[in-house]
Amino acid sequence: MIRLSDEELETLLDDTESDRAERKESFKGDVPKKARQAVCAFANDLPNYNLPGILFIGTKDNGEPSYLDITDQLLRSLADMKTDGNILPLPVLSVEKRTLKGAEMAVVTVMPSDMPPVKYDGRIWIRTGPRRAIANEQDERILNEKRRYKNIPFDIYPIPSAQITDLSRIIFENEYLPAAFAADVLEANNRTYEERLASCKMIVSPDETTPTVLGLLSIGKTPQDFLSGAYVQFLRIDGIELADPVIDEEDIGGTLVEMLRRTEEKLSAHNRTMIDIVSSPTHNKELAYPPAAIQQILYNAALHRTYESTNSPARVYWFNDRIEIISPGGPYGNVTIENFGSSGITDYRNPNIADVLKTFGFIQAFGRGIATARKLMQENGNPDLEFQTTSSAVVCVLKGKS
Incomplete structure (x- = not known):
């Protein structure tokens, strides 16, 4: 990630015709929408500068400060542009509070994407001089060609x-x-x-x-036929050991959408309702596991698993006392064995699969799956999630109610 010096940033502020800079006085009204368009355009880097684009919040069109109060809430709102799922594939950006021209400003630094074209709200945005525009057919051809020469x-x-x-x-x-x-x-x-x-x-x-x-x-x-390990192996085991009798099993293949939907149907069929007739005057119906928590971990397994050089499927093993969801491939990038599951630490082995899962509605925002599952388990009265992490696999254990 490149961090520009104060002098470099002030040069971009003064160049009002720059197609590497966007200036906004505040982050209100329609600015969040326009800011995301700008991030998308900088990520596409149609002019092929191979340099970051900068979004300034707290400056007038002429580059002079607007003396906006740069709060932590504003910085968090800007950082959310990276993971709220509206810009796909996920952009690489940083958000900082900087002092430029004697005033505080929020500075969003956006790196060119290795995987153009990048879309915001279903549209491919580019820079045409100092303005934003939607890509035409020729622009898309150029962006596609750029992708072929990236890592x-x-x-x-x-x-x-x-x-x-x-x-x-x-x-x-x-x-x-x-x-x-x-x-x-x-x-x-x-x-x-x-x-x-x-x-x-x-x-x-x-x-x-x-x-x-x-x-x-x-x-x-x-x-x-081409990715032999790209399926889900489901087992319902009548016991608490892998060697106990299997009462239901299925290898679930097809596209990502078909695979996840069929696995969800299988999980739903086994998530039986329990009737509580003791704790209240009326009967309370409770599920053994919160369905949305299982879904979040399943989606994580499909998204973060490795599909490269392996015949191993993702595995869902349902025991009498727990569910184990096993994802081939260990932690990736910024996520390590030591910090796995920590709040705010995310990385993506398969960023384009993330795009598809968001497009088909399986994911609403990124980096929140584990936190969401933990909250749902707690609300349902289940123990906290447990993770067993190695360099070759991640196992998530969802325990039933005691």
Whole structure:
């Protein structure tokens, strides 16, 4: 992450025609929306500066201070732009309070994305001189081409043995596109099928139509033919040991959406209601586990697991006293064995899969799954989550009520 000096920031403030800077007097009214558009445009870096773009909060259009009070709440609101799920893939940005030209300002530094195009609210925003604009077909082609020369994550690696015919056009056009892009963008779309797939990272490029890992997992007809470990193994065990009798089992494959929905159905079928006739005059119906807590951990397993060089599935083992959800691959990036589960510490092995899960509605915001699950378990009267973390796997244990 690049941190510009005060002199460099003041130079951008003084250059009112810069396409690397956006200035706002406050963070009220429609500014949060425009600020996200600016972050999206800086992340796309259409001019290919390979330098950060800067959003200044607390300065007038001419670069002079507006003397805004830079509070902790304002800084938190700016930081939320990174993880609220409206800008996809997730941008790389930092938020600071800086003293420039003798006044405090909030400075948001946005790094160019390795995975363009980046979207905000279903639209691809770019910088055209000092202004923001929505990308046209040629702009998207340039952004797609930039991606091919970056150090990309595994979830958008090409799978050479797959062909474009292994992707479902029906799912892509009828389910994914309407969820991913604003209606007016789709109506004005003159792009070819291949160009649209490439823009969504489902294939390498319009000219190189090899499907990516993301494409096969999102809209593939038979994803497990190419990614053999990309499924969920479910076991319902009548006991508390793995060697005890198995009363229900299923290997659940298909696309990410199909896999998660079918697994949720299986979990729901086994989450039996308990009747409490003691603690109150009326009968209280309680579930053994809060469904949303199990969902959060399941989604985390699908999102954060490794899909590279493994035949191991994600595993959901339901015992009589607990549920174990096992995700192949240990912690990634900023998340380590030592700080796993700590508040505010997140990283993404599969940032583009995160985009798809958000698009299909499985994730509303990022970095809050474990905290949400913990809160729901507590409210339902269950013990706290337990994690067993190694370099090759993460096991989450949800314990039943005692």
